Every structure is written in C-alpha cells, then in structure tokens.
Amino acid sequence: MANQYDVLGKAPGLEELNKLSPSDVHLTIRGLNAGYGKMEILHNFDLTVSKGQSLCLIGPNGAGKSTILHSIYGFTNIFDGKIELDGNEITKLTPAEKLSKVGVAYILQDNSVFPDMTVEENLLMGGYIKDKQDEAYEEAERIFQKYDRLRNRRNQPAKVLSGGERRLLEISRALVMKPSVLLVDEPSIGLEPKYISMVFEILDDLQKAEKKTIILVEQNAKKGLEFADIGYVLVSGQTAIAGKGNDLLKNPDVGRLFLGG
Numbered sequence: 001m002a003n004q005y006d007v008l009g010k011a012p013g014l015e016e017l018n019k020l021s022p023s024d025v026h027l028t029i030r031g032l033n034a035g036y037g038k039m040e041i042l043h044n045f046d047l048t049v050s051k052g053q054s055l056c057l058i059g060p061n062g063a064g065k066s067t068i069l070h071s072i073y074g075f076t077n078i079f080d081g082k083i084e085l086d087g088n089e090i091t092k093l094t095p096a097e098k099l100s101k102v103g104v105a106y107i108l109q110d111n112s113v114f115p116d117m118t119v120e121e122n123l124l125m126g127g128y129i130k131d132k133q134d135e136a137y138e139e140a141e142r143i144f145q146k147y148d149r150l151r152n153r154r155n156q157p158a159k160v161l162s163g164g165e166r167r168l169l170e171i172s173r174a175l176v177m178k179p180s181v182l183l184v185d186e187p188s189i190g191l192e193p194k195y196i197s198m199v200f201e202i203l204d205d206l207q208k209a210e211k212k213t214i215i216l217v218e219q220n221a222k223k224g225l226e227f228a229d230i231g232y233v234l235v236s237g238q239t240a241i242a243g244k245g246n247d248l249l250k251n252p253d254v255g256r257l258f259l260g261g
C-alpha cells in the first residue's frame, strides 16, 4: 500500500553505509531479520558505525527504531543476520554478556532510578554485574568527580533529583561498566527544554572526550540529527535514507516528514 513515506526511496546499499563510516569500524549489523515472538519487525537491516561516531535513528512511530537497539542488546528474537563488534560476532550474546564482556550498554530510562536509594547506591547498581567491585567503585568515583550535579546529591535519595539530573544518573549508571557502545533510546523524552540541551551536552562529551560510540533513537529529529554525525531514517523495519546528520537536516523530504518543516 502506498503511503507518505514512499517518496523517501529504497534502502541504501552497504557501500553507501560504509562511506558514512569509512574508518575504524566498531559495530556492524548485516542482513538482520529480527522481531518479537514470531513477528519479524526488522527486514534485512544493515548498519555500520565507527568507533567514537554517533548515529541517530529517526522515523515514524512503530518503524522499528527501538527494536534495532533491542536487537543489538539482545532483547529480540533474531531470525537471521549478524551483529559484530570489532569484527567479533556478538549476535547471540545475552544482555548481561553484552554489558560485562563486550562493553555494549543500553541506557534504561523512564523512572528506572530507585527513588528511595541514594544517588550513590543507584550509581553502584550499574556495576552489580562486574566481577571486580573495586573497579565499579573507582568508576563511580570518577563519575562523581566529573558531574558535580550528582556529587552534590551523592548521599541523598534519588527522588530529590530533578528530571535532568535523573536522566544524568541513568546515563551515568551505564558508564560504571565502562562500555564502548552506548545505546540510548529517546534521551530527551519527558524533559523540559533546558534539560534536553544538558543531556545532549553530556552525550556530546561522552562521544568527544571519552570516544564512546553512540547509537541513539530520538523522537525530536532536529535535536537528534544536529547532535549525530550520521542518521538513518527508518520506515517499516528498513532504512529509507542514510546520510550525514547535517545533510539529513537539509533534506526537504526529511524536513517535511520529520522536522515539521
């Protein structure tokens, strides 16, 4: 059935994706068919991202954006295809293995902090899976040194945090495991504008200063594409357009369909 997204064209080839991430490739998805139960949501999906690069997924509700993050982290049924990190296959690893063995972290949000536990206790929860608790403490300490918003509230219950500080805690909790890849689903959701900028500044710093690879889904396509090096427009479980964030911002079809222009 024809729909408003048909104008976007058909899936870009691997060559095109690889051109957007030409060197130091970190994570790849090839020919992925994945979904929930027996239902296939992603169809022959490909993705390439370089180390320290940021990729933003945009697209209409239900397109399968979150399902891509879920598939990388190990929350979906994978029917076919391959996910590799630094050339090693990680397709079938469990989420716990992704986090502790290969350094892929999925940032939980939407009130995933425990309100009656202190900020410090919440942060250390991020390291519960680490064999070496000392390292988790060290990393937590480094995070407190870096973010005074958290340090100042260290021994207070997490329920006193503002919305933006809470999101910072959610991101920081994932950092305790020292991941190289951060999967971030809608970091700006439910936040006031002033906190949205703060969250993107934090992500920007993690990418630039700590060389994290960031794959993000963002409903606010303008913010997401302004932030990210590259973007994929997902429609019905397939990529319709891939390009540099800046180029997608200037693309008239993207503008009309996703930027309210």
Ligand SMILES: Nc1ncnc2c1ncn2[C@@H]1O[C@H](COP(=O)(O)OP(=O)(O)OP(=O)(O)O)[C@@H](O)[C@H]1O
Residues within 6 Å of the ligand: 036, 041, 059, 060, 061, 062, 063, 064, 065, 066, 067, 068
């Ligand atoms: N846990 C689940 N079990 C079964 N089906 C699911 C599950 N999660 C998502 N789906 C289905 O998969 C499809 C893609 O959903 P997904 O959450 O990936 O979309 P999305 O692009 O992230 O949308 P949104 O912008 O609304 O967050 C939808 O049809 C949805 O109903």
Ligand SMILES: [Mg+2]
Residues within 6 Å of the ligand: 065, 066, 067, 217
């Ligand atoms: Mg989603």
